[in-house]
Amino acid sequence: MWHDIRLMRALGTGLFGLAGLALVAIGLMWLSQRPMFHLQLIKIEAHEKNSLQHINALTVRSVALPRLSGNFFTLDLEAARAAFESVPWVRRASVRREWPNQLIVTLEEHVALATWGDKGQLISTKGDVFTANLAEAQLDDDHPLPEFTGPAGSEKEVLAKYQQFNDWFAALDLKAESVQLSARYAWRVGLNNGMSVELGREGANSMQERVQRLIAVYPQLMMRLKGQIESVDLRYPNGLALKSASLDAALDKQEAKKKPRLNGQEGKRKP
Incomplete structure (x- = not known):
């Protein structure tokens, strides 16, 4: 087996490739943890241009924000959606990322x-x-x-x-x-x-x-x-x-x- 030059070259190429991928993954992980990707702004929008009568920034900050964890890359959007839907008067929420460190949240409010x-x-x-x-x-x-x-x-x-x-x-x-x-x-x-x-x-x-x-x-x-x-x-x-x-x-x-x-x-x- 060790006398098969082609096999040894292929094995070496594969190992180098895996090593390269590992380095790239480590690099991306390191890059994703940089401060520039920490969430700096959460923008709240009303659903279909409707005004938000009962939802205010103070309530969102006290109820939803403590339940958010991660940065631009690692934030769980489904968990974030559930966090915003736990805010009083919120009927439905949708959450999306905006490069490089923003979160856009669209809220639909209950009409009592x-x-x-x-x-x-x-x-x-x-x-x-x-x-x-x-x-x-x-x-x-x-x-x-x-x-x-x-x-x-x-x-x-x-x-x-x-x-x-x-x-x-x-x-x-x-x-x-x-x-x-x-x-x-x-x-x-x-x-x-x-x-x-x-x-x-x-x-x-x-x-x-x-x-x-x-x-x-x-x-x-x-x-x-x-x-x-x-x-x-x-x-x-x-x-x-x-x-x-x-x-x-x-x-x-x-x-x-x-x-x-x-x-x-x-x-x-x-x-």
Whole structure:
């Protein structure tokens, strides 16, 4: 074997090649650790030219930056993306390098639509549940946020029903302020006139048919009850039940008229 000149030359060439590659790798490793490749600038951009209303540099610095490690070459972009998505109000983040020592981060921010459940969470216009400062969300509007509740995993279904309720009740110039989906999948909607509507579960007659039943008689109810309707129950096949303070007062007066009156004064007997 050692007398085969060609084999020995090939073996030597291979060893020299491996040595050269090792030197190149060592050189590149040394070069990649130079201070010029330490991350000097992290540029934050908004997704699709949208403005960032709730995400600020202080929050990003305190939440995301401590989770970043490495330089321009060694930074794990997937881990960096997860770090920025852990910042409150961030829905989605994308991260890319920019030569020689910059990081470009594009953030998409949640747009809060309503509160979710009883744990101080919010639900976005896209049906994502997230945790953030409720006071910051309220600053977007003078009116309180609508309140949504429902079983885990029903977030997008509740959001869709909220939009439907607003479309249906627009005929009465009313909007939903709360939407509740129970564990038995029964629906209740609270409207911005203070009225609560029990709709029950989806059944033989659709939810929209039940709402249309209320819309058909609503003007007459408002006239008779002077606009004081506390709740309406539409879970009946062909009718509805309602609760009203003015109706209770009228019934009380009727009951009072039926009581015996002695000597011109109710409740007093002639001595």
